[in-house]
Amino acid sequence: MTIRLKTMAVLAGLSLLLTPLLAPTRNPVVARAAAAESPTTAKVLRIGAIPDQKPEKLNRLYPLVAAELSRQLGVTVKYVPVVDYTAAVSAFRTGDLDLVWFGGLTGVQARLQKPGSRVLAQRDIDVAFHSIFIANTGSGIRPFSQQKDLAQLKGKRFSFGSESSTSGRLMPQYFLAQAGVKLSDFAGGAPGFSGSHDATIALVQSGAYDAGVVNEQVWRTSLHDGKANRAKVVAIWKSPGYQDYHWIAQGDLDQRFGKGFTLKLQNAILSWRPSDPQQKQILGLFGAQQFTAADAAAYAKIEHVGRQIGKIR
Amino acid sequence: MRPAPPLLVLLPALMLVPLLLALPGLLHGGGWELIVEFAAAALTPSLDPLVLRSLLSGLAVTVAMALLGWGTSLFAGLLLGLASSRTLWRTLLGHEFPAQLIRRLLALPRAIHELLWGLLLLQVLGLQPAVAVLAIAIPYGALVARVVSDLLDALPTANLEALRAGGAPAPAALLTALGPPLLPGVLSYGGYRLECALRSATLLGVFGLGGLGTELKLTLQSLEFHELWSGLWLLAVMVLLESVVGLLRRRWAMPRRLALHQPGVGRRGREMVLALAALLPLMALVGQASGVDLQALTRWQPLPGLGSDHWQEVLDLPWLQLVGGTLLLTALAAGLAVGLAPLQLLLTAPWPWARRLVGFSWMLARLWPPPLTLLLLLFVFRPSLFTAALALGLHNLGILGRLLREGLQDQDPSAQQALLAAGSGPRLALLYGGMSGVARSYLAYGAYRSDVMLRETVVVGLAGAVGLGSQMLESLSSFAWDQLAALVLVYALLTLAGEDLSDRLRRRLLATA
Structure with missing residues (x-):
């Protein structure tokens, strides 16, 4: 063996030794897979949410929710x-999430794809939720009160939120269609999809889009935080109300976590009140006073519109 | 009429004309403020330890996925490549048809972009780290198989025939005659695939399969430019990889991708084999550390039911517009990428600093996933086919530009020096002395790259209404499996036709060299 070959062999050995350092430590996907494998941690309630807002906000809110549920239910919540x-x-x-905070449309999609799943709760504000159409002040679009005035948006650069957002796409598209605005009427022949409500506000404020549509709660929060600059972006129209966000749980939680667990889980969520400091923080981030029981039947309208637009089949 | 070689290099730049004509009209300039903010943040990336830690762990995930996907594809590709080699079957059985059959079968996994594999596998396997690995391994494995079998079948068979005539058994003769000359080509291509795998793993992350890509997408979407730049600078780790691969290639005397003929059998064979052997345990360790669970691949989730009466809707999709858009997008992006690189080198020929600047911009373009570039472009351009082409073209410009520069550096400099000494300007000397020599092999590689770009159009689909890619993402979010199946099929047919076309073009270009 030449020296060089020996060096090479030593290097190969070293690289083998050092590989574990490459290991990701905080990868959620990996952690989940590991949890599923180990029998001692099999009873982990995995919660999730549609990423409708900035990740930093989601990362602040949902660990709080997990901690609170864990405290109330006595199981590990992740x-x-x-x-x-x-x-x-x-x-x-696919069963990778047990309890998810869905929007109206995604909730209906999820229930249709996973029969037996249960609608647990919605916020007080979700019974009559609104979309807010917003516009850049330089775009020349002025606030209006008649739905038919949405026709002004023809030929403008317009952005929805996520493709599957209820308040940022589904219902707005429905209201636009009622006013005679097709998706191909926007500048460029198609609307943009910013991905989330916060992104829509930032893009319209910057002027990258003339107008957009966001959910009312995020819009109010942005105005309140000063993230939305009233000199640059204004609300132009508020939609009629419709049902939106809700918690949906897998149908087999009772078998996995013990009899009556689903009910306990529902009651835990419904019990949150602003009088408890921890729960107050959670409710504040959700923009709600409290959660109320929700009924799957209430989302029939959303399902109907979803089918019309082709997002539900 | 056959254009002279120097003209040949400049010909694709003609595609820049429609792009340059269209772009000013698409400029709305609304988001200049954001672009300025983005550019300014380059020098002040966030150094918050929390941000850095999450980016670093993202990078580790991306590197692990890339390494595992690449390693798997290399081993699978080698085996499948041997299985689809005509020479091999002819020597063993006397027939070529099994090779043809396997080749045809491998065309489908190759025709579908790794992103699509990722999104589809996510639907049936759930959120598993193994999904990203498999998504990279399937198309890459089929690509490696094709290259291996092409290399193998292109080797001169005189040695093999001599050994066979001398009475050597078929397997031994094959290994002795074809093994050593095959190795450098395979390793050279394999090294290049590792770079691609890292790019793919980042891209898969942008679409939600975890790692650095996910972090980049989320920070860009929430317009946190300082944090975005911390991630973008971390991506520079790929430059390190590029130089390591380059170093090994020189050390083992392996051919460059732009090289026309392969020089001999390479050096230090034992080192190569040792390095290859170290790969398996390395992969096992990385796999274990990143929680890749092979068993998870057996747990298939059923797709939700499919209505039976939706086929009319599938037929009603604007197919002509979708296919036309995809092709136009590819042509524009390819013209931009293939045409602009020589032009940039020529323009900056007299100034070394400008050339370095161009090289740096190529590096950035190569590193950034195209969807991110597109999101940035949308701050100032209207969403349109041209905007999407710009994003896709710029990314590939980074890849082609580096290749052209390497090809020029490897060339015998005497012609260029002679022209310079005779008093011609640096630009003319580069055009006639340098570029005319590499013109054909550069264009041949450009033809191959255009085929890759056709496959990649799916990644810029989010620009809205651009070809099959955007329709595919829309169908996926509606869980419309029938539409999705039809779209994937059309896409595969299109890329297979494109592959055939680019192959013919490449053979013609190289044959007349």
Whole structure:
């Protein structure tokens, strides 16, 4: 063996030794897989949410929710982040998530794909949720009160949120269609899809898009935080109300976590009140006073519109 | 009429004309503020330890996925490549038809982009680290198989025939005659695939399969430019990889991708084999560390039911527009990538600093996943086919540019020096002395790259209404499996036709060299 070959062999050995250092430590996907494998941690309740807002906000909110549920239910609760709406639905169907905060449309998609799953709760504001159409102040679009004035948006650069967002795409597209605006009427022949409500606000404010549509709660929060600059972006129209976000749980939680677990879980969520400091923080981030029981039948309208637009089949 | 070689290099640049004509009209300039903010953040990336830690762990995931996917594809590709070699079957059985059959079968996995594999596998396997690995391994394995079998079948068979005539048994004769000359080509291509795998793993992340790509997408989407730049600078680790692969290639005397003929059998064979052997345990360790669970691949989730009466809707999709858009997008992006690189080198020929700047811009373009470039472009351009082509073209410009520069550096400099000494300007000397020599092999590689770009059009689909890619993402979010199946099929047919076309073009270009 030549010296060089020996050096090479030593280097190969060293590289083998050092490989474990490459190991990702905090990868959620990996952690989830590991949890599923180990029998002692099999009873982990994995919660998720559609990523409708900035990741930093989701990362602040859902670990709080996980901690609170864990305290109330006495099981380990883990928050698993996902990057888009479709992935949240898929992860629920494949059984990678046990309890998910879905939007109206994604919730219906998830329930249709996973029969037996249960609608647990919605926020007080979700009974009559609204979309807010917003516009850049330099775009020349002025606020209006008649739905038919949405026709002004023809020929403008327009952005929805996520493709599967209820308040940022589905219902707005429905209201636009009622006013005679087709998706191909926007500048460039198609609307943009910013991915989330926060992104829509930032893009419209910057002027990258003339107008967009976001959910009312995120819009109010942005105005309140000063993230939305009223000199640059304004609300132009508020949509009629419709049902939106809700918690959906897998149908087999009772078998996995013990009899009556689903009910306990539902009651835990419904019990959150602003009087408890921890729960107040959670409710504040959700933009709600409290959660109320929700009924799957209430989402029939969403399902109907979803089928019309082709997002549900 | 046959254009002179120097003209040949400049010909694809003609495609820049429609792009340059269209882009000013698409400029809305609304988001200049954001672009300025983005550029300014380059020098002040976030150094928050929390951000850095999450980016670093993202990088580790991406590197692990890339390494595992690449390693698997290399081993699978080698075996499948041998199985689809005509020479091999002819020597063993006397027939070529099994090779043809396997070749045809491998065309389908090759025709579908790794992103599509990733998104489809995600639907049936769930959120598993193994999904990203498999998504890279399937198309890459089929690509490696094709290259291996092409290399094998292109080797001169005189040695093999001599050994066979001398009475050597077929397997031994094959190994002795074809093994050593095959190795350098395979390793050279394998090294290049590792770079591709890292790019793919990042891209898969952008679409939600975890790692650095996911972090980049989320930070860009929430317009956190300082954090975005921390991630982008981390991507520079790929430059390190490129130089390591380059170093090994020189050390083992392996051919460059732009080289026309292969020089001999390479050096230090034992080192090569040792390095290859170290790969398996390395992969096993990385796999274990990143939680890749092979058993998870057996747990298939059923797809949700499919209505039976939706086929009319599938037929009603605007197929002509979708296919036309995809082809136009490919042509524009290919013209931009193939045409701009020589032009940039020529323009900057007199100034070394400008040339370094161009090289740096190529590096950035290579590193950034095209969907991110597109999101940035949308701040100032209207969403359109041209905008998408710009994003796709710029990314490939980075890849082709580096190749052209390497090809020029490897060339015998005497012609260029002679022209310079005779008093011609640096630009003319480069065009006539340098580029005319590499013109054909560069264009041949460009033809291959255009085929890759056709496959890649899916990654810029989010620009809205651009070809099959955007329709595919829309169908996926509607869980419309029938539409998706039809779209994937059309896409595969299109890329197979494109592959055939680019092969013919490449053979013609190289044959007349």
